[in-house]
Amino acid sequence: MQIQDLPYPDPGVPDARSGPRFLLWLGLNQLGGQLKSLAxxxxxxLSVSGLPFCVGFxxxxxxxxxxxxxxxxGGLIALCxxxxAVGDTMLHRTAITNWITAAARVQQLLARRTAQLGSALTRRVAAGEVVAVSTGDVEKIGWFVEAVSRFTAAALTIVFVCVALVVYEPALGIVVAVGVPVLALAVLPLLPRATxxxxxQREKAGRATELASDTVAGLRVLRGIGGEDLFLDRYRRASQEVRRAAVRSARMWSMISAIQVLLPGLLLIAVAWHGVHLAREGRITVGEMVTVYSAVMILTYPLHHxxxxxxxxxxxxxxxxxxAGVLALERATDSKGSREAEAPTGDLYDPSxxxxxxxxxxxxxxxxxxxxxxxxxxxxGGHAAASSDLxxxxxxxxPLDELPLxxxxxxxxxxxxxxxLLSGSLRELLDVPSSGGVSAEDALAAAQCGDVLDALAQGSLDAxxxxxxxxxxxxxxxxxxQRQRLALARSLVTDPEVLVLDEPTSAVDSHTEARIxxxxxxxxxxxxxxxxxxSPLLLDHADRVALVHEGEVAAVGVHRELVHSEPRYRAVVTRETDDEAPAHDRRHVKQLNELDDLEDIEETA
Incomplete structure (x- = not known):
């Protein structure tokens, strides 16, 4: 897979049982790229490690x-x-290709899962966590997939050089063969704490990202109540916690790096001291001592991997x-389904x-x-959680969960x-899959978006x-x-067989709500x-009104009947008690009559 071939036609079905299994799945799906990078x-x-033998020769x-x-x-040095040059250039090229293609595969998988879950995703995973997974986490996963092939090449090179040194000069080679594994494994006890x-640090960063996302989303409200400074202080404290966690993490990794410098230096000293001693006794030549010393010095390069x-x-x-946790989330409706692709029509019924x-x-x-x-x-809508027993x-x-997604x-x-609402033009916002039976103009008119169009026209100088x-x-x-009405217009444009609206007019005034x-x-x-x-204004336009109380339909009828006959319905709709009901009934009837008069005047006009 090359970068120019992205995106993947099919990113595959990931093994999301655990993080390590997911990493293994990614590596196996890029086996060809890994083998190229390894070669x-x-x-x-090997060319780098061959230089000491050439120099000693x-x-x-x-x-x-x-x-x-x-x-x-001289010819061997030139060949090395x-x-x-060629190996480093192509290694960098193939390794970065592995990094980018692995990250792209993960991003495609996350995008596909997000599309399948829809709005249910953010109710099961925090929005800041989703952002962190699709940005920083994707980069780190790609880094590991890219580093595996280089590490494997470095490890094989170290084994080859140690074997070669033992064969070339056993007296010094054995010292190197014993010392190098110690260098490679010396940092293992520190890794759990560093991890x-x-x-x-990652947990603190995720919380800070979530706080920043929530703050930006509610900035208009914060300004209205004067809460900018309060949330600024919260974010400042959160960012300082991230900084302190990053410093603690960096200290541990700097200690690991220091050990990776100190121990090879001690091995070099030991090899030099022992080599000089053997050379003085005439057991090895000067060239052999230079070869072994240079080889140990060069080995610090692959050891860094x-x-x-x-x-x-x-x-x-x-x-x-x-x-993997996000990719393992499932919706109740199976992606393929067990029914035919054509969706049925008829009544919508919830057995629960x-x-x-x-x-x-x-x-x-x-x-x-x-x-x-x-x-x-x-x-x-068929978006219930897979873990739901309903x-x-x-x-x-x-059943909707037997239909293809x-x-x-x-x-x-x-x-x-x-x-x-996604960023872009209003035309792009309304360019959604639809039956074609409802035009954008009709949807905007039904959602009472005339003032929204005027505001957009005034705010855009070049449109x-x-x-x-x-x-x-x-x-x-x-x-x-305005946002709520544009979203309603977008839903109306799609013209689905069944449209479910959850509080579509909660942020508009009563007159606009009646027209909507x-x-x-x-x-x-x-x-x-x-x-x-x-809202009584919406309820009065409904053909059928159902009251759901304690998880069951408690009453069915029309609004004007239920508001008089059903106390539980009246308590929800009017937010008044039974003692206040008679006075409210008179006011409610008066409001409905005024609304009817207003509609008659608008129709006459």
Whole structure:
């Protein structure tokens, strides 16, 4: 796999049982790239390690005054230099390719899993954690995958050089063969502590990222209540905790690096002292002593890769564990499904609560617990957690978790109470998969987005058409009500068979809300629509209203009947007690009559 071939046509099915298994799966899926990197790494390291033998051969040729052998030594040194240059260049090229392609594979897997889970992802994993996994963790995982082949080449080179030294000069070679493994394994006792400190640093960094993300998302509210300084102090404390954790982690790794410098130095001293002693006794030649000394000095280069692989694994293991944790998440609806690809039509029914949304009707659902309402809305869309024991919702009598993922999502669209607007133009925002039955203009009109278009046109100097005006990330330049109406328009454009809306008008004023209710009813005529709300204006436009109390449908009817006959319904919708009910009934009837009069005036105009 080359960089120009990215993205992968199919990134594969990861082994997400644990972090190490995930790393192993990544390495096996890039076996070809790993073998290429290993081959070039062996050429590079062996060429580097061959220099001491060439130098020792040349020194001995000078001592013996042999011009032929000196010429041969020069040719061997030039050949080693060529091998070093070519091997290093190609090693870097293949290693970086392994890094980038591994990171790209992980990012594709995370993107695919995020798309499958949808809004359920951030309810099971913190948003800051998702951001950290898809950015910093991906880089660390790629680093380890890239470092494996270089480490393997360095380890094989060290074994080869130690064997060669034992054969070349046993008296000194045995000292090197015993000392080098000690150097390579000396830092192992420090790795667990270094890993724990690195994990602690990563945990602190994830919390700081999550805090920063939440602060930016709520910046408008913070400014409104004057809370910027409070959250700034919180983030400052969090960032200082990250800094202290990073310093503690760096101290441990600096100690490991110091050991990697100290112990090879002691080995060099031992080899030099023993070699001089043997040379004085005439047991070895000067050239042999220079060869062994130079070989030990050169071995410090591949030995550094032992430290690198230890660091790479220590940092990548928790990163791989977090990535595997996200990739292991499942939705209740199977990705392939056991039914035919074509989605069924008919009534939408939830066996757990007994909620029925008749086909082609506008059904409103009143639920006193907002969290329970959100869970029920997700279950109606087939997005329930895989760990849930509740049965799947049925569409036309077919369980949604038996449908292929694409069919289930094409049939039922769920807009949660906090929809996200991606950055880009308004035209791009509304360019979503749809039936083609609803135009962008009709959807914007139904969602009462006229003032939003005017605001976008005024705020964009280079866009003549409001549809080409830019929307900032998450729509932060717009008010909460404007963002909510644009998200509603996007949902209406898709024109799904079933549309589930969770509090779609909670941030708009009553007059706009009444017009939106009428627009939804008109635009969704003949389509199944479920609205979770407690707004009397939306409830009065519904064909059918269901009260969900303590996990079950407690009452079904129309709004004007339920508000008089069902105390539990009245308590949720009006937030008034039974003692206040008579007075409220009169006020409520008056408000509805005024609303009817307003609608008659608008129709006449």
């Amino acid at each position: 070039w790494g062996l050429l590079h390291f 040349a020194v001995q040729a000078v001592v013996d005054r042999s011009g032929a052998r000196l010429t041969l030594a 230099g060529l091998g070093i 724990r400190r690195a994990d602690f 032992f430290e690198e692989i230890a660091m790479a694994y220590s940092f990548s293991r928790p990163s791989a564990k977090r990535a 609560t007994g909620l029925l949304a008749p086909a082609g009707r506008l059904t409103a659902v009143v639920c006193g617990d907002p969290d329970a309402a959100g869970v029920l809305a997700e279950r109606l 049965p799947s919702a049925l569409l036309g009598g077919v 694409d069919s289930a999502r094409g049939a039922v669209l769920v807009q949660d109470k906090d929809p996200v 003549e058409d409001p549809m080409d005006a830019r929307i900032t990330e998450r729509g932060r330049s717009l008010s909460g009500g 209710a009428d627009g939804i009813r008109s635009l969704r005529q003949g389509r199944t629509t479920v609205v979770f709300t407690s």
